[in-house]
Amino acid sequence: MKKTEQLTDSMFYIMAALTEPRHGYGIMNLMEKTSNGAITIGPASMYTIIKKLLKQEWIYLYDGSDSRRKTYLLTEKGREVLEADLNVRKQMIHLAENGLKEVRE
Amino acid sequence: MRQTKYITSGGLAFAEEQDMGKLRRYSLKGWHVRDFKFMGYTLEKGESRDYIYSIDYRPLNEDEKEEYLEFFSSSGWSHVTSEANIHLFRANSGTNPIYSDQDTTVEKYKNLNSSMKNVSISLFLSTIILWTIFSLSTGTLKVILFFVAAILSSFVLPIACTLAATYSNKWKVKGKKGTAILLRVVPFVIFLITVIGFLSVFFPDNVIRIITSMAIGGIAFPTAIWGMMSLYHIVGRKRN
DSSP: OOTTSOOOHHHHHHHHHTTSOEEHHHHHHHHHHHTTTSOOOOHHHHHHHHHHHHHHTSEEEEEOSSTTSOEEEEOHHHHHHHHHHHHHHHHHHHHHHHHHHHHHO | OOOEEEEEOOOHHHHHHHHHHHHHHHHHTTEEEEEEETTEEEEEEOOOOOEEEEEEEOOOOTTTHHHHHHHHHHTTOEEEEEETTEEEEEEETTOOOSOOSHHHHHHHHHHHHHHHHHHHHHHHHHHHHHHHHHHHOOHHHHHHHHHHHHHHHHHHHHHHHHHHHHHHHHHHHTTOHHHHHHHHHHHHHHHHHHHHHHHHHHOTTTHHHHHHHHHHHHHHHHHHHHHHHHHHHHHHHHHO
């Protein structure tokens, strides 16, 4: 498994939303609300990523009883991947924050 | 009686964006697309609307369809029609695009590309096998094989071009524009050289017969495919 490969932004957002069971529409809603509309994910992208995450076994089908609104949840493996990626992102944010501070001073 | 009309498509592998632009312009004039038709679309007369259109390529199982369409409808995209693995959607202008990042857009053209690849490879192989058997056989069988092989050969060019176009689409979204353009030209050139070389070396006296078979094949094959696709579509619809 290529552990070094970074998640794409969209994958990261979707995985972050799936720390709780959610369906596609729920994910989109949460994302728009959290980012004040700055982040939207198109339906085709969303579907592609959900399928990919299922295949990687980073998420699993949590509840498929409503065939229009299936809900998904992170697997244990998915949590690990998300956490590892989050750490890299934190470091990058740190770099940006410090860099911007220095310019101002 | 509803008023309908037919418009042609530039071929989705070659001119997807142009096609979508064309559908939008027609919608502004009050003609809205209703269905895929042989090498084009059926439009239906209605009120003028500023709709935008998008295509997605995706093989879907029966149990995946509802969820897939729900994703689109909850983002403001309504499903217009599907043919095989091609799905057409419509939304009011200003709706966010169905693909929001580059990585998944590349996947879109991979979907199209991989289904084209299977068709092309089996076609290439059967053509080569037929020509080989032809050259080994004699008598009536040889004549029959000759026509079948010549007809098959005539599909190789359009299919090769379409396949090349799907690769080119894929690489264009990946940002390799140069490769994309080059790729559209290469198969034409190689194929033409091969065919002309082949014909003049092996069949100096049969060229006209070959060209006739190719012309027949070029018309018959797309028609047959269209027929099968429509049938598949009708059967699928009745089942639902």
